[in-house]
Amino acid sequence: MATRAFRLVCVLILLLSSACGIRRSNPLDPFANHSDDFYVPDQVTNVTVTTTGAGAQYKTVTFKWTPNSNTTTDGYYLYRGLAYNSIFAIVDTVMTNVPAPEDGKITCIHGAKPWHVVLPGDYYYKVSAWKQYGDRRLEGRFTSQNIFVRVPN
Amino acid sequence: MKRFIITLLTLLILGSIWAQTGFDIAAFSDTTKYGWADYNGRMEYRNDFLERQKLLQLYEMDAQTVRSNMIKSAIVPGWGQFSAKQPVKGEIFLGAEIVTVGTALLYYDRAMTFFRKYETATQVDEIEDNYKKAQGSYQYSIIFAGLGFVVWAYNLYDVVTATGEYNSQVWKNIMKKYYKSPVQLTPDGVEVRF
Numbered sequence: 034m035a036t037r038a039f040r041l042v043c044v045l046i047l048l049l050s051s052a053c054g055i056r057r058s059n060p061l062d063p064f065a066n067h068s069d070d071f072y073v074p075d076q077v078t079n080v081t082v083t084t085t086g087a088g089a090q091y092k093t094v095t096f097k098w099t100p101n102s103n104t105t106t107d108g109y110y111l112y113r114g115l116a117y118n119s120i121f122a123i124v125d126t127v128m129t130n131v132p133a134p135e136d137g138k139i140t141c142i143h144g145a146k147p148w149h150v151v152l153p154g155d156y157y158y159k160v161s162a163w164k165q166y167g168d169r170r171l172e173g174r175f176t177s178q179n180i181f182v183r184v185p186n
Numbered sequence: 187m188k189r190f191i192i193t194l195l196t197l198l199i200l201g202s203i204w205a206q207t208g209f210d211i212a213a214f215s216d217t218t219k220y221g222w223a224d225y226n227g228r229m230e231y232r233n234d235f236l237e238r239q240k241l242l243q244l245y246e247m248d249a250q251t252v253r254s255n256m257i258k259s260a261i262v263p264g265w266g267q268f269s270a271k272q273p274v275k276g277e278i279f280l281g282a283e284i285v286t287v288g289t290a291l292l293y294y295d296r297a298m299t300f301f302r303k304y305e306t307a308t309q310v311d312e313i314e315d316n317y318k319k320a321q322g323s324y325q326y327s328i329i330f331a332g333l334g335f336v337v338w339a340y341n342l343y344d345v346v347t348a349t350g351e352y353n354s355q356v357w358k359n360i361m362k363k364y365y366k367s368p369v370q371l372t373p374d375g376v377e378v379r380f
Contacts, residue, residue: 053325053328054321054324054325055297055301055317055320055321055324057317058305059305059307059313059317061307061308061313062313062317063310064314064317073310074310161309163308169308170308171308171310172308172309172310173309173310174310174311175311
């Protein structure tokens, strides 16, 4: 009888203890922040890419995509990696969500700024949108697939 | 006044005579009720009793209290079992406690690492991924801590029986030694039996 009660207590302790959890304390966590003016940036869609042709002195890669809603997005990040599943690093930041008037798309030209380094080769790019909250930016989901880009020599 | 004293004395004498007739002197003086057939039997019993008292003193010198062993086991699981000469059990409890508490700490550390990453993360997938990892590790750490508690509690429960077993073994050993050896070590000194 005592052994059975002991086992029961053990099972109860284990069940109760496993029910404990960590508090969601990150203010950018969509599951933690329930305020009405909190939005998660949408995923970036319809990304098109063009590169400078072979023999160009300064190589650039131009990306264009459909802008997100202004409610959810303040800007975009452009990432680049050397392989599909490699580590990606931010190579450019778009500080606006205002589309170009001629085509109504957001444009990002990697290689247009003096600190950009675009060498011939194969790269993978991905894009995400962000929204500013105080001094931090909440970044949305990446493009559904990493974009393969070949920069010709 | 004289009459009163005479009546009182008469009552006292009659009372004592009545008490003597009512008291079963034969039953009172029957030594066989204690298992003594005669004077020798009584002496034998007495000697045996005194010897047992000496053995009890020896037993009390070697016996352990449940309280002290419980305190030992509460501080370090298995310590009480080691004291009660059950080293295998002691090793099992100590090992189980080290493994469970160690694993719990490991998972807790892992959970806190992911939690710090979660707190600084700004990308939704990263936030969710780190939170899930932190939460998973935290739950494992709690489960192992619970297991550690169960092991600790069972170790306390076990030390009671282990101490009882040890004490009964001490008594058995004392009895065995006493009845086997002609030379006895008693609290009063060395005693040689012929």
